[in-house]
Amino acid sequence: MARRGVGQGANRRYPVLLVTENIYQAYKDYLITTFPQNPNILQYFLMGASAGVSMVPGVLDFGGIPVVAWDAITSFDEIVGTVSTKIALVAPGAFGVASDVRNLRQYQGMGLRMVQKLDPPDNGKIYMDTTLRWGAALADVDYVVYGRNS
Numbered sequence: 511m512a513r514r515g516v517g518q519g520a521n522r523r524y525p526v527l528l529v530t531e532n533i534y535q536a537y538k539d540y541l542i543t544t545f546p547q548n549p550n551i552l553q554y555f556l557m558g559a560s561a562g563v564s565m566v567p568g569v570l571d572f573g574g575i576p577v578v579a580w581d582a583i584t585s586f587d588e589i590v591g592t593v594s595t596k597i598a599l600v601a602p603g604a605f606g607v608a609s610d611v612r613n614l615r616q617y618q619g620m621g622l623r624m625v626q627k628l629d630p631p632d633n634g635k636i637y638m639d640t641t642l643r644w645g646a647a648l649a650d651v652d653y654v655v656y657g658r659n660s
Contacts, residue, residue, distance in 0.1 A: 511601060512575060527572060528580040528598045530587075537570060537577060575599075 515522040529537070570577040583594050622640045 512599065516601070523601060525575060525599050525601050527575050527577045528583075528596075528600050529577060530580050530594050530596045531584045532593065532595055533597060534570070534577065534579040537572070541570065 511523075512525050515524045517523050568579065580596065580598070583596055587594050622638060624636055624638045626634060626636045628634055
């Protein structure tokens with residue numbers, strides 16, 4: 511799908527690389543330092559327009575695949591106070607995710623429970639858990655694959 515797309519004619523679909531803001535900025539910085547001697551290439555990658563070729567503003571290119579900042583993850587990170595580093599190769603329309611992280615009035619009014627275990631084998635580790643509402647919908651299960659390197 512990444513190379514040839516799926517479908518015929520005007521219905522042909524190509525994937526999109528969704529990346530967290532830190533990856534997007536790092537790639538943008540890489541392009542700026544890699545192409546300073548060729549302003550046309552740099553303009554194309556950063557502004558999305560060069561010599562009659564145009565892309566959507568805020569979209570970079572990686573081998574013909576659009577690279578888009580994954581704003582939903584950034585917003586989620588701001589709510590829960592973390593920084594994620596994620597990249598997803600996604601078929602447009604393949605899935606949707608919704609979350610609700612409001613205060614659920616548990617654990618004495620806090621949505622987060624933290625427990626520190628001092629005894630061996632934990633030796634002071636802090637465990638945290640919470641409850642939140644989360645849902646996902648898969649529109650086309652033939653184009654959904656997940657992998658992780660942890």
